[in-house]
Amino acid sequence: MDDDPVVQGILKAISQKRLKPGTKLGEDALAQVFETTRIHIRQVLAHLVSRHIVTHFPNRGAFIYRPTVQEARDIFAARRVLETTTVATVIDKLDADMRRKLKQHISRETGHDRNDRWASLALTADFHILIAELAGNSVLLDFAKELMLRTSLAIATFEVPGSPDCSPDAHPVITDMILAGDKAGALAAMNRHLDEIEHRLHLGATAPDPDDIVAIFQDIGIAPARRGVA
Template sequence: MNPSTANIEEAILSAILAGRIPPGTRLGEQKLADLFGVSRTRVREAMMRLETRGIVQVSARRGWFVVEPSAEEAREAFQTRRVIETGLLQTVREVPPEVLASLKEHVAIERQAIETGDVSSRACLLGDFHIHLADALGNRLLTEIIRDLTARTTLISMLYQPTEKAEESSHDHEDIVAAMAAGDLAAAARLMDEHIGKVEAGLDLSSKPDPLASLRELLVPSTFTDVAPSMPHPHGTAAPHAHHHPSTKED
């Protein structure tokens, strides 16, 4: 893989995990090429790799976009995470002391970010816990899979999660690590399953938020027409207000 292509992929994936790139964001080839100092061919290679990983999709007319997972795709993503992450803990026979120390340190950093109100860092750290766990246990392939799945569920949370429960998630992580430290991997797997289940249960998959809500509110004419004075008509009579509602159809 070309190093520049890898950098583009890593930058986009990291930004998604940190919650800085929302679903549906357009990723312009030329702007990315200028930003990374590479050709559009290199950018396209990176986008194609991210597409195979389920992170972006392409539109023939409008280019590359970060995916907007459907409710069904959200359910599938969380189901997959539960199978993989609980299965990982179920197959571990022993957790090395250095792994436990690393995980405890990660949870401590999570707690610090929550206590200081560092929203960007805590969002990144909470998602990274699952990636860090797989990485610390030495399974590189599973680490890559969990990283991609975590990115997808981060996008899903942006679309369907009404409130963030950062403190609760961090406590769950702490309990999982405590079970691992006690040598009870079965309990750790059960706690992981419950944790992912709680995150999924906190989503409102019944309806997808309206991406045009803020713009729609700004352009609703009723507020303006209720208070605006009548414009004088060229022949001395007031012209009636035209109540045209803005179209929400995207060009």
């Protein structure tokens, strides 16, 4: 199902942060955009619910998932475990082809126009996925892809507006240490990098759900408090 063009389209829009957490995914609108049936869209949404990318509320429909503070912290904790493993594996297996791919990626990252925010975001996520790919474990690669997407959702939910996903100078430093075979240095640099991304998020407070109109009116004192009406 991950190869489905609608799934691919939605995942791409999330990774580029065009589809924000809390956005409603209307079946009719999606069917129209992707020129397909509502049945197909429903299958896609059910799949994305199982991947923690979409939430479904009865009678309200499907929305891009908004991670909680605890989930955002869990995502980074999981990335530390996974990415220290993939970095260490890449250093152990490093050959000429892997060196070439790493260098190629870094020159793409440093060479492209940083004002193109969408291209920047996709490229910086690609660095982390490339390392998982080079580590050569297809299961870890799947986890890495899922964690990068969930990171995008966490950043989109809790970020200070305008901050990038990855600090631009972190990847070349990590890469240099990998290429030098400096395992301790590379692992420390990767952990520092993930710490920095996590610390840029405002995990102190949760924003109210922007799609809950009742909550918005309650906040400004117009609607009465909600009762447990059946």
